[in-house]
Amino acid sequence: MKKLLVVMAVCCSVCAIAFGKPAFYAQGSGDKKIVALSFDDGPGPYTARVLAILKEHAVQATFFMEGQQAQSRPQFVAAVKDGGHEIGNHTYSHINYYAYKKQDKEQVLTREILQAEQAIMRTTGVKPHLLRMPNGYSKGWARELVAQQGYEMVNWSFGCDWKKIPAAELYAVYAKNIHPGAIFLMHDGGKNRQTTVDMLPKLIDEIKRQGYDIVTVGQLLGI
Numbered sequence: 001m002k003k004l005l006v007v008m009a010v011c012c013s014v015c016a017i018a019f020g021k022p023a024f025y026a027q028g029s030g031d032k033k034i035v036a037l038s039f040d041d042g043p044g045p046y047t048a049r050v051l052a053i054l055k056e057h058a059v060q061a062t063f064f065m066e067g068q069q070a071q072s073r074p075q076f077v078a079a080v081k082d083g084g085h086e087i088g089n090h091t092y093s094h095i096n097y098y099a100y101k102k103q104d105k106e107q108v109l110t111r112e113i114l115q116a117e118q119a120i121m122r123t124t125g126v127k128p129h130l131l132r133m134p135n136g137y138s139k140g141w142a143r144e145l146v147a148q149q150g151y152e153m154v155n156w157s158f159g160c161d162w163k164k165i166p167a168a169e170l171y172a173v174y175a176k177n178i179h180p181g182a183i184f185l186m187h188d189g190g191k192n193r194q195t196t197v198d199m200l201p202k203l204i205d206e207i208k209r210q211g212y213d214i215v216t217v218g219q220l221l222g223i
């Protein structure tokens with residue numbers, strides 16, 4: 001991702017670190033002991049377990065939902081909302097724009113954003129204001145388009161739960177990346193997310209043990 005950081009612009013009103021123009025975010029300002037947990041590609045078969053863990057630990061998180069998943073599992077969209085969590089847009093069908101070679105990519109992304117928005121709003125009645133692109137795609141044309149659609153684009157400071165490594169090792173690498181303003185990427189949908197579910201309670205405990213507050217991505221960025 002660093003290769004894509006053309007301009008490092010500081011700051012918005014609360015000094016979250018904004019990259020590029022229009023800006024996208026990958027972490028908070030680092031001046032407070034706060035971190036955010038984010039879950040992508042759901043709602044899916046692991047969403048209920050993630051929600052149960054978050055509830056048990058009294059933690060709020062941010063769920064970047066895929067529109068087609070939100071459409072097929074509205075009960076979990078409602079459960080996320082009812083749990084007091086934040087919902088972001090992760091586009092409708094998770095197209096990999098790094099590999100998308102056709103000319104109509106602007107139209108496709110516009111449609112993907114709106115379809116996901118509609119699927120989420122059908123249950124929540126609220127338009128999300130954060131958007132995470134599939135695969136963390138953050139090229140200029142997409143940033144422009146996302147901003148035009150009324151969203152702030154957010155990536156993450158650390159995440160690797162798609163790698164096939166045991167839960168204990170996964171926990172260790174996440175724990176090593178706890179720092180002020182961190183945004184952790186994890187997943188509650190898309191594939192087998194058992195290791196994520198297994199390591200999540202321990203990660204939350206460790207974040208709290210180190211004296212951090214866990215907030216939503218929107219709260220962390222102040223947007």
Ligand SMILES: [Zn+2]
Pocket residue numbers: 040041090094133134135
């Ligand atoms: Zn994704």
